[in-house]
Amino acid sequence: MTVQASKLTPPQLESVVQFLASAPQEGAQSGSINLCGASQPVGNPLQQPHWNGWGVDLTQRRFQPAAMAQLTPAQVPALKLKWAFGFPGVSQAYGQPTIVGGRLFAGSAGRKVYSLAADTGCQYWVFDAEAPVRAAITVAVNENSWVAYVADQRANVYAINALTGSLVWKKRIDDYTGAVVTAAPTLAGSTLYVATSSTEEGLGVNPAYECCRFRGSVSALDIATGEVRWKSYTIPEEPKPVRKNPQGVQLWGPSGAAVWSSPTVDPQSRRVYVTTGDSYSDPAASTSDAFLAFDADTGKLLWSRQMTANDAFTMGCDLPAPLNSNCPDAKGPDFDFGSSPMLVNLPNGRRALVAGQKSGVVHAVNPDTGEILWQTRVGQGGRVGGVQWGAAADAAMAYVALSDVAMAPAAAGARGAQPTMLGIPLLLDPKAGGGLFALNLQTGAVVWKTPHPGCVERPGCSPAQSGAVTAIPGVIFSGGLDGHLRAYAAADGRIIWDIDTAHEYPTVNGVKAGGGSLDGPGAVVVGGMLYVNSGYSFIGGVPGNVLLAFSVDGK
DSSP: OOOOOOOHHHHHHHHHHHHHHOOOOOOOSSSSOOHHHHOOOOSSSSGGGGBBBSSSSOOOBOOOOHHHOOOOOTTTTGGEEEEEEEOOHHHHHHHHOOEEEEEEEETTTTTTEEEEETTTTEEEEEEEEEEEOSSOOOEEEEEEEEEEEEEETTSEEEEEETTOOOEEEEESOOSTTTEOSSSSSEEEEEEEEEEESSSSHHTTSSSSSSSOOBBOEEEEEEEOOEEEEEEESOOOOOEEEEEETTOEEEEEEBBBBBOOOOOEETTTTTTTEOOOBBBSSSSOOTTTSSEEEEETTTTOEEEEEEESSOOBBBGGSSSSSSTTTTTTOOOOOOOOSSSSOOEOOOSSSSSEEEEOOOOEEEEEEEETOEEEEEEEEOOOOOOOSSSSSOOEEOOEEEEOOOOOOOOOETTTOOOOOOOEEEEEEEEOOTSOOOOOOETTTTTOOOEEEEEEOOOOOOOOOOOOOSSSHHHTTTTEEEEEETTTEEEETTTTTEEEEEEEOOOOOOOOOOOOEEEOOSSSSOEEETTTTEEEOOOOOOOOOOOOEEEEEEETOOO
């Protein structure tokens, strides 16, 4: 989801565009690499405790059952750091870890994919991707071999031997300028479903750029070969010339409706569900800011349900002329969906798709028709407000964290440690945003809400809780821009554990590393341990480069 800041100079804007188009190469490994000894898998790793991909399973509920979590509510307050791994040469930690068969797989901003031992953090292998890897990794067991499926920010998908780190196959699923994959591939049977988003919303700040022609998509790939079985766009019609901007540059539309989050798959109905972002140009597409359902076998669009109409936006809309030349007439409000639709069973025997939106509204729809079942407002919403990256759900409740971050560019000449957005110094409002909500799955009623407990006085202080929520039986985990990861009692929302991750750490690989804001991916709980990345600074948070592993009493 694109973040906007006003009062930017042309050099700053150029920096933004360059950042969106690529990322710096990760620096050389420093310190001790801490290689693991030889280890062979035993049995089927997917029958052992694991967290695979984004949301644990095809429903994307981000709920880890007790048998897999092996962590009770009584044990959570005793969680202490067991080990830390530093991502070398980068200042972002955003690839949510995957844990399968005792191995941890994580991508990095430095175009690397790491395989570590989940219990100690020692390194099995490192794989060089073509671009940064922001998406979580999905692992499959094929004919007694492990394969890790990885997607990067040039829309490449890789199949990697999960034991050795060697490449099995590689496929680029979208060669349009700015096409990226931010969401974990979803594996269902022999098919890998991969969604695309893009940076074109930022590229449009250039008045000479013919904005915009990217369309979000979902592709179905054969897991053995990478062959694309089908590819369906979120906007069925191709963009056409619509008007010229004040510089005489041709503009196109409709465009946008990126898919930022992992697809949800229902093997029972043979459907693939996604949520979409806003449009980039006029006319605003009817399938942007929407729930979409595709046929899992053919890719045919079965139904769509839009939640915010006429939402077309680019970064230039918040900027002065001529940088706003490509801004659509609608000028926002920029209410993307960044959350996967959770497929849940309701107490009344029906089912629902549930997802939060940047508008501050949580929606539940009928997965067969798209009919709206309920809608609940939890926040004010905004450019980086509302629900950002995902909720969690158990059998009775949806647990939703609120962002509603408020920020502005820092004063000219501001110095010292402070958060940045794409290199631009920012000031965060220490009193705006935050909170965790429990919603009744059947009615949408707010059962409880727990406000953010307040910020410490330091740069980057914000109560915004933008990261994805994670649930285990009896406990909900939510991280925020203040760098704290908190555990809440599922019954009443009491905070039962609070750890500040925003400081420096000794690391198992000898890399200098520190934590920062928690955003984007959420915590992962497997086999009595909790894993979380610290240092996501895209929306004004504090940068960092560390992966943290906690266990009961640090043992």
